[in-house]
Amino acid sequence: MIGFALKTLRHRKGAFAGAFVALLCAAALVSACLMLLETGLRGSVAPERYAGAPAIVAADQFVRESVDKGDGKTKTKAKPLTERAWLPGSVVAALKGTPSVSKVITEVTFPFGEYTGHGWESAALTPFTIAEGREPREAGEIVVDARAGLAVGARLRGHQVVGVTAQALPSQDTVFFSTAEARRLAGRPGQVSAAGVFPGLAEAPEGAVLYTGDERGRLEFLDAEQARVKLISMGGALAGTSLLVAILVVVGTFALSIQQRQREIALLRAVAATPRQVRALVGGEALLVGVAAGVLGSAAGLGLGLWLHSTFVALGATPANLRLVVSPFPAFVALPATVGAAWVAARVSARRLARIRPVEALGEAALDRGRLPWPRLAAGLAAAAGGAVLTLVLSGLSTEAAATPVTMLTALVWTISLALLGPLVARAVVRALPLRGTGVSGYLAARSLRAAPKGLAAVLSPLTLMVAMTCTILFAQTTAGHAAQEQADAGSLAGHVLPGAAASASAVARVPGVEAVTPVLRTSVRVGLTKYAAQAVAYDPRTIDLGVVSGSMKGFGAGSVALSRTAADGLGLAVGGQVRLTLGDGTPATLGVAAVYTRGLGFGDLTLPYELVAGHVDDPAGTLLVSAPTLTGDALAAAVPGSVVLDRAQAAEVSAANPQVTFVALGLIIAFTAIAVVNTLAMATSGRSKELAVLRLAGTTPRQILRMLRLETLCAVLTAAVAGTAISWVTLSAFGAGMTGSATPYVPPVAYALVLAASAALALAATALPARLALRTRPADAVSTA
Known part of the structure; x- marks a missing residue:
């Protein structure tokens, strides 16, 4: 065969x-x-800054937890930390006392604007050498890399360039300080980022991890x-x-x-x-x-x-x-x-x-009698039942990592159900649409659709899939983003925001007219292995309102944590309970629950004391929320030189999550469904060449035939729009109920109209082109060929 x-x-x-x-x-x-x-x-x-060191010793960059497998054995699972874990000085001392080690080179790393700052002590890890000038020796002096474009004597962020290296790293801009100044700026007394070991090491000392080969790049x-x-x-x-x-x-x-x-x-x-x-x-x-x-x-x-x-x-x-x-x-x-x-x-x-x-x-x-075989009917009903179950499951998921794949699967299963039951839907649609009153073309379209409901069902499936998947992908993002923005707007009481503030909170607080200043750091923590978005604040009710529903933020400080209602429910905690968590750099902490709040999407699932987190993030330059009703943004900027001052609307625009990566990835699936729509409609139209030829022999004009095909396609588009919208609305309602607490999705009208318009334009184009090609053939030739 x-x-x-x-x-x-x-x-x-x-x-x-x-x-x-x-x-x-x-x-x-x-x-x-x-x-x-x-x-x-x-x-x-591949390592860059650590390329000249045969081995690097650093802290463990993972949080680990032993999980019981149920057969008396345990398995250790690991998740990466979101901030850099630092190495205690005691480990460095142990390395220096190891007989096989001839030299230990320590380093610290910290952000310095768009550059990465280090102490000159770590230059040999690459190695870096001086091409012009000299090494830094005191505070205020820096050495820049060869790519910086600065000469000796220039100034960078208030520091004088005293040297330029002969090398530059491919993917990072480097600035060197004196060893003492770098450690002061890093703000980690008694700790280092890593230690290079020469000529090598067989195993790391206790409390550290050994990195060699490309593993050095993973650490870097x-x-x-x-x-x-x-x-x-x-x-x-x-x-x-x-x-x-x-x-x-x-x-x-x-x-x-x-x-x-x-x-x-x-x-x-x-x-x-x-x-x-x-x-x-x-x-x-x-x-x-x-x-x-x-x-x-x-x-x-x-x-x-x-x-x-x-x-x-x-x-x-x-x-x-x-x-x-x-x-x-x-x-x-x-x-x-x-x-x-x-x-x-x-x-x-x-x-x-x-x-x-x-x-x-x-x-x-x-x-085509349009009968539906019982196995297909049973499969369609089973798929509908599966869609209902997934919808219920989705409504109970409150984290993006869990909800996103289930959201896509839910829309798919509902679409599969519609595809299986398509002939029944097509027959119902044909009976409902008033095509007979639209002239010869309408009469022919109605008769054609009624005679072959399977044809309508065949083109209905990809059209519905495209509308359902596009709406689900686009509006899941807008639903979550809109809810987060609403919560942030409702809870942000500060009139001015200073992102990456160059001035300290105490300096801004001394400005005449400033009533309250709240420093904020954004980070993430893990409870067990589960990651939660968190903020660290010096809480002031004049700048932030978290929407507390249980407990109180009065006296919030060291040893306290406030949880969003979603996090509290997921962890099974209430006010007065204790939560053991791991900060972004791996530091463990046990905190008492002081309050539970509702605005977790806008402010993070955990709110921590600023003093607890400030020493455990890679970039301590967070954001300042300033309440100063009598000051304009320009006046505040003039009083705090070097700082950028935004109002609440500008700050919201800057801090909004960028969904482009998700759109690019899932957009491929939308593109595939669009190709399927064009493909199916072109096949369906081309396969009717004999039918079109018979109609022409019976006296139907090409214009009437094209209008008939357009009416059939618009019928399919309208049906698919209704079905796809219903599928996405059910899916998004369940998504919203779990993620935002509201079963009403946020659908921008213009975006929705564009989705439907694009679907209709694509379908009409995919029908018109093969139809015009088929009508160019003489009717008698088309009939004999078919």
Whole structure:
């Protein structure tokens, strides 16, 4: 049958072109997502600043927890810290006393504007050498790298340049201070960022971790380690979602292809072809198309993966020095997944037609009665039940990491249910829409839709999928963002905000007209292994209102913590309880719960004392919230030289989360569904060339036929818009109920209108082009060819 299938493909290239395009796009999308996943799992970063040291000893940059596996054994799980963990001086002393160690070079690292500051003691770790001038010796003196473009005698952020190095690092701008000044600016007395060990070390002393080879790069670039974790979760979720979408699209495409070949298959049955032979023929065709599309799609996935990686780097989500891993693994997974999806889709689509008797097969081909087989009806109802269960589960998820993949899956399962029950929906739509009163074209459109509801159902599935997925992806972001902004606006009482303040809170508080100043640091903490967004504040009710519903912020200070209601419910804590947590740099703390508040999306799930966190973040230059009703922003800026003063609206715009990375990643799925819409509609229209020719022979003009097709397409678009909107609304309501406490999603009207307009324009274009090509052929030739 493979040889017969090859001949069939050769003579029916157009019939299989749609399936080929769908499979190629599916393979490319899955392959690209798997490249991101593999980069997260196996990606490495070459060391730069530590390149000259054979071994680096530093603190453990992970929080670890032993988990009981239930069989008497335990497993240790680890999650990366969000701030740099520092090494105690006692470990450095132990290293210096190790017999095999000849030299220990310590370093401190801290932000200095857009530069990274270090003590000159650590220059040998790269190594850096002086090309011009001399090394720094006292406070106020700095050495800049060769890329800074500064000469000896220049000034940088109030410091005098006394030297320029001969080297520069590829991905970081470096400034050196004297050793004593660097340690003072780092603000970590008795601690160092890391220690280089010469000529090497067999194992690290207790309380430290040994880094060699590319592991030195993972220590040097902690953001790369965090990006790896994000790529693992994003790549896995995207690959799974892409595969599910691909299966749905491919099944629909093959179903339409088999539907257009019903008469051909019926004739094969009439000339004694057995059901097994028919299934083997269709399966062989699917294997041939799947292999060809899978190979090309996997190759295209390489380019798509490279583009995704470069885009994430440009958006700042992935460090440029986290190299993309390119291996055969994504292709080895994407190819069999694509071929398997094609084979299963084709066999399932041809199963019913291959099993019926030849005479009945010819009858089925001649007239579409729109009956729904009971297995398909049962599967559709089961999918609807699954969608309902997932909706309930989603309404109880209150963290973005847990809710995002379930949100996509919920919309997909509801769409699968609609695809399975599509003929029933199509029949109901045809009866409801008033097409008869729109002239000859309306009459023809109504008769065509009523005679072949499966045709409408076939184009309805990808259209609904596109509307549902696009609305879900876009408006999940707007729903969460709008709720967070509302909470931040309601709780922000300060009239002025000083981001990255150059002045201290006490200096601003001395400005005449200033009533209250609240310093704020943004960080994250872990309770167990679960990460929570947190803020550290010197709480003042004149600048912040967290929406406290239990307990009180009076007396909030050392030893206290306030929890959002979401965090309190998730941790099972109430006022008076205690929470054991790990600060961003790995420092453990046990704090008493002083209050529970409602505005967690706007201010973070945990609010900590400023004094507790200030010494445990990489960048201590946080934000100052200033209440000064009688001062304008310009007046406050003049009183605090060197500081940027924003009003509340400007600060909200700056601090708003950037969803571009999510849109880029999930936008690929939207693009795939858009391609599926064009593909399906083009196939459906091209497959009706004989029908259009018969209509022309009966006296119908080309203009009337084009108008008839437009009406049919608009009918499908309208139905898909209603169904897709309903699916996304149910999904987003559950998402909002869990994440924001409100079951009303935030849908910007302009964005929603653009989604519907784009869907309609795409569908009409995909219908008009093949229709015009079909109408160029003379009716008699089209009938004889068909």
